[in-house]
Amino acid sequence: MAANLEQIGTRLRFFMKIKGMDIFALGEFTNTSAILISNIIAGKNYCMDDLLSVLNNIPELNPHWVIYGEGNIFKSETTPADTDTATMQKNRLKHLQEMQQLLETLDAIEKSKENKSQIDNLKARITELTRKL
Known part of the structure; x- marks a missing residue:
């Protein structure tokens, strides 16, 4: 199954929307650059190692969902219990x-x-x- 770079960007943007993050906040959270996050969202100028580096720094996010669109957005069946979701x-x-x-x-x-x-x-x-x- 091939990964669609545009859909990966769409799914990552969807996660960011849920968490209320922009590219700068996600870059800081994942110890990467906002430029890399922007490139992933745009579906260009990044390699799979860069994507995996970002995904490995987001423990609650299901990388299989980001890459292939299969399964749940979060690793567990329920959304994570943190302050953001508690106030939803x-x-x-x-x-x-x-x-x-x-x-x-x-x-x-x-x-x-x-x-x-x-x-x-x-x-x-x-x-x-x-x-x-």
Whole structure:
């Protein structure tokens, strides 16, 4: 199974949105540069070793999900119990789970290249849910 660099960037950006991080904060958190984080998000100018270095410094994030889009975003079935998640609104987790399912569906549709309108509809729904966060 080949890794899609653009989808890796999309999934990493999704994690950053959940955690309320920008590229500078994630770079600092992972002891890497904001330029590397920006390149990963853009899907260009990085090697797999760089990506794995970033992912190894985010213990709660499931690297298999980031690279292949399979499984859960977090390593455990539940979201991590830290201050950020403890203060989440009741519906936020539901929105995040729906967004993850939509991203997985989007991946499947893009892989099969079936229908551009389905992709546009899913992207619009993801955007709508992102605004609610």
